[in-house]
Amino acid sequence: MMAGAGMLLVAGGLPWGVGYVTEQQWQQATAEVNSAQPFLQVTTQAYQRGILGSELSGTVRLLNPDTGESRQVAFQADVTHGVTGSLMDFQPTDGWSPEGADWFPEQEPALTLETRLWGTAVLELAMPAMSMADAGSGESLTTSGGLARVEISDAGSSAELLVVWPALALSGPDRAVRVSDLRVEQTMSHLVGEVWTGSGKVLAELLSVTPDQKPPVTLKGISVQSHSEAVSQGERLDSRVALAVDGLTLSDETYGPQRLTFALNGLDVAAWNDLAESLSAMQAGAAARASVAREGFDRQMAAMQRMNTAVRELAAAGFSIGFPELYLTTPEGAVTGSARISHPELSEDQKAQMLLVMQRLTGEMNLSLPLALAEEYPELRLQLAPLIKQGLLVQEGDRLVLDAQMKDLVVDVNGVEIPLPPVL
Template sequence: MKKWIFAAALVLVAGLAAPWGVGALTEQQWQQTQALLQQQPMMTMETRRYERGYTGAEVAGTLGFDSPDSGETLTLAYQGEIRHGLWGSELTLRFGSTDDEWVQVLFPDQRPTLRADFKAWGSADLNFILPAFEAVEPATGESIASSELVLAGTLFDQGNGFDLTLDWPGLVARGPNATMTVNDVTMSQTMNRLRGDVWTGEAALRVDRFTARLEGEPEVSAQGLAIDSKTEAGADGERFTGVTGLTLNRVRSEGEEAGPFRMDFELRDFQVDAWNRLLGAFTRLQMTAVAPDAGLSRQQRIEQQVQAMENLSAGLKSLAAAGMSFGFPSVSLSFPEGEVTGEVMLSHPELGADQADQLELVMQRLTGVMTWRLPAALVASEPALMAELAPLVEQGLVVREGDVYRVDARLQDLELNVNGRIIPLPPMI
């Protein structure tokens, strides 16, 4: 009997202690998240209040978003509660302050809200709701009305994997000189971190319809926009290939219709560590431009930017030396007059260690191919296009063959061969 009493006592103590332990772990994870966001370019997070109790906590603070154009910071306040349970925490955050004018106008009844259920073993269920809103500016006649937007997802493997879905019926924006509508936007994404900033997985975005009408101009509508992306790792996990396809089913204006349009973009056999180095160098270059260190002199800032550019150049050389291929392997644009087709691809061979150390210019070994086919009927129907092509035809850079204008170009050894005409290229990259 005593051992059962002892066991029950242990269970009771564990149950009573669990919320306290989960609360301590949650506060630690909150601090880690804030530190991580502080490292991101153009974004900051400040916690002004984190009051942790036995069964929960109250939080408040701000998120800052730096504009790369103006350098100004947009500040968004947040407030929320955290409930501590036996195996995790439930977080509810509301964005914007009830004192903000834009909150009173757009969200008088319900503010944008994030709810998250965090588990102690490193997973989380997320749900973000941007409530439907409508606003009118009487002085100008401008108005905007949006349906409710819902973003839901799951984080797993300590944040190294996630599933996301988005559902947004759309919006209507009107002004004195223009009207725009977006209908039925959906998104799904499943990703897993390979290493660093390289993620593998699939993503899909759909927009059913988009329309725009400007004063004095006919309405333009686009239907069936689809963007599909897939990234896969190589067998050894050291390289990855990513393909993104964009499709637009139909574009209509003034009773005329064109489509479908399709183009694919590919990053083929990129070396993971080299790509991470390049991304890191690019991020540091952004940081020096958007958020320079206030404690540095003007000369020190210039030197910092020069160093960032050198790091970016070194990252690009490292990526090229590892071997890569990228571009648009397929482009297809359908018009009533015929189909425009094309291909643009660039490649760099993998180099040995000695060759990589001596690599000074990426363009030295860069090879590429570019082909285009344009229906002559389409060119004839567009006087502006005909005017642009005419001098290129005279120079032999575009060739007319029957009912098609064609371009066939090859890049090798710093020379561009366009339809048999050799054009030397300067060693710029």
Template sequence: MKLNKWTMIGSAVLLVAGVAPWAVGYLTEQQWLEATEEVNQSQPFVRLETDRYERGVFSAQASGTLALIDPKTGEADQIGFEVAISHGVTGSLLDFSPNGGWQHEGAQWLEDEEPSLTLETRLWGSAVVEFQAPPVSFEQPGRPESVSASGGFARVEVGRMGEQAEVLMVWPELNILGPRADVKLQELHVEQSMSLLSGDVWTGSGTMTLGALVVDSAELPALSVSNVSFETLSEASNGGQTLDSEAVLAVEAVRVNDAEYGPHRVAVSVDHLDVESWNAFSSVMTDMQLMAMDAGADSRSAYQQQMALMQRFNEAVRGLAASGFSVGVRELSLDTPEGEVQGSLDISHPELSEDERANMLMVMQRLVGSVDVSMPLALAEEYPAVRMQLSPLIKQGLLVRDGDELVMKGQMEDLVLDINGVQIPLPPLL
């Protein structure tokens, strides 16, 4: 009896080990086809076509084409690829490579190692994409340009059936040498954590840091930027109906020749953005881009589509305004040789009641805002290029002198912008 029990268990294990890869392979093929369709339908700039998919029990082979479409001309650059797929008990491993390999015949930009691009999937809807690049050096005979890079790594981990993602990229060094300038990037690090809220709206946080950016040119002063950071944060509020987002760009120092200036900081935020209206706005903007690329459409049909799109656009903007929002540059601080440039900008619209929404004849009639900017007067006096840009504002009274500074202070209300006492009527949006 004991032998029979273990025999049955062993047979079951063998059956699962034999059948599971086939089932996993079938599911992987369906997931591949669904992902391809979703990529093509979600945006107009990238198209993924599968030319061949041959599935076996423990492995599969596929090939296809990735097309990158120029939104202005509609022209596409195509990249052919091959995929070697292996099936396991709980998932599959897809190994991608370009047609003809990573290095064209006769090219010598790779040494011993080749790049690796893999996709690992699991039955429960998670996936991991990894790209590993060895050191590369690319030069073209007869041309002065060259590109070299240290080994780099990028990883995207997707969970919750595509509704959650973690991104990590590390690239220690990239050098671009050209006839007019040499550019060097050092210590690039990117981390991003995202969760799908609704439609095309994601929440989460992200950080990008760059150790140094160095530009060396015979035509321009030597420039280096050190310790750059870019941080973002998006959070849902009001039970997921609205979104609050902020982004902060900080630079520790900018060095021009032997002079160093810093730190610099810019903070931007959007508060109480209505998620449903923003999704509608994003959708209509995508459809407008698709229509602009469809040059062969019938003129009568195109006109009707334009009218329908404008109606959708109008409704989306009205929804954003009626739900209330606030957007602005909360902090601007730039260190210059002549002193600090400081400023802030805020634009907001109150949330409207149902009766107010029904009687809303103009979009953003109740928009209010403020602007406060100050900069050293010496910037305009010492630098002709800066003076040329600021001169029209000074002549119109939008920038006025206050001691050793030029200042701009303004308020917006009732479709009138008042800057330093100069009133500018704003056109209403119907």
């Protein structure tokens, strides 16, 4: 009998303990979100904790950094306590659709947050089929429904994102956009400060844009793959992004493949973090409504000075950036090219004597396109004519070629030297 009573106490006590930890995790997580940036602020108005479950209510305020306008949405959540974690089921207080509208004819969305005692959290949005229209603007949005899922682990230092959306269509008076089989995957690991590493990919079977009274422009087989990693014992950062399109359809003709690769190598992590933090501070300062204008101005100036210092530190540590591959298929032939800009690593003496970042920048760029491409399209020919006249594009056989090198604040383009102004 005593053993049975003990089991009952444990069975009742475990959910209560889990509920207590869940409340603490929620308060800590919202505090960290609010302190990290000013654009999304979560306020908890009430948290009523019970033994097997809790009730939560609050507001989310979204700030538009461009206009300074904000929008507030009230929410409520039912929290179920388990043995090792809790499940929070969120809903807007005023419902998922505005009054008088029925955006979700089949079923309502489900937004849940599953937490574990050891710090893992999974935020998931299951979106059913949706149809919404704005009579005033004439715009409408229709989706097949989809799934968005974020899993956070290692006390917030690791995250995985998954988005699966089979179909989405947006139409308006001047254009229509259609996306099919969208899939987004991203893994992230915190390195230091605001610097993260990881890999990701964005895939879409089709993206179609139809301007008003014009034939559609369709991209098929879209792929964006990215990878960033820490090297040199975590002191440097390498990053690479590759964009590929299997086919581009214009006026019932398809051309492909299309490829563009961007690469960044040898970035100093500490300086990059300083630059990221200073940019965040400047953005937050511009969005915030400072009570004293002078204090706001001083904060902006301090952030700008920190940004300038970070840029100099980045350059002094050495780096290279550019696109190693550009390959575009056209009916007249392929457009190819590459570009790279780099700065050498400086010694302490050289760093102390550095007056300008641009002074030691070096780089090269090449571009080759079919001559027939310029001859076929008058608008493009009009854009290229000044470059050809100045010798920046020269004809080699049936192609137009640009070959450029940069050194000592001078760019040499096909033998034409162009001095650069010392602006940085």
